[in-house]
Amino acid sequence: MSHMARLSVDPENRVVMHCHPTNTLAMNYVHELDERKLTHTLWEMCTECMIVFPDGVGVLPWMLCGTNSIGEATAEKMREFRLVIWGMHGIYGVGKTMDEAFGLIETVEKAAQVYMLTAHLPRINTIRDDQLKELAEYFGVNYRKDFLNL
């Protein structure tokens, strides 16, 4: 179902990868499972995030895996996102090649790691929304404008 959904959006998105990256999973327990808020937090964690996944990360709540309903819910998110988190389970990444799908997931995982290394500490600096916008515009990526607070 996810393959069908992605191919209808981009005929080159032949690879769908699923895994359980440690820090992404850890972040699921301490961050709201809201795709706008979660994407925004990830974007703030590393400069490259806005460029690598400007379209954001879709998020599903915890659901029973292996069922038709989680498959349908995932496919629905895949129409909008190349990355989909299964709450407290794992993540999906898609792409033209294995490298692209893996790279997407790895970028989220690194941002989640930075988040987990800093979430318990006072935040002194951040990448501001006007800077995220500047990044997206400079690199010419089509980003989720509704995910920024501008």
Ligand SMILES: [Zn+2]
């Ligand atoms: Zn799994």
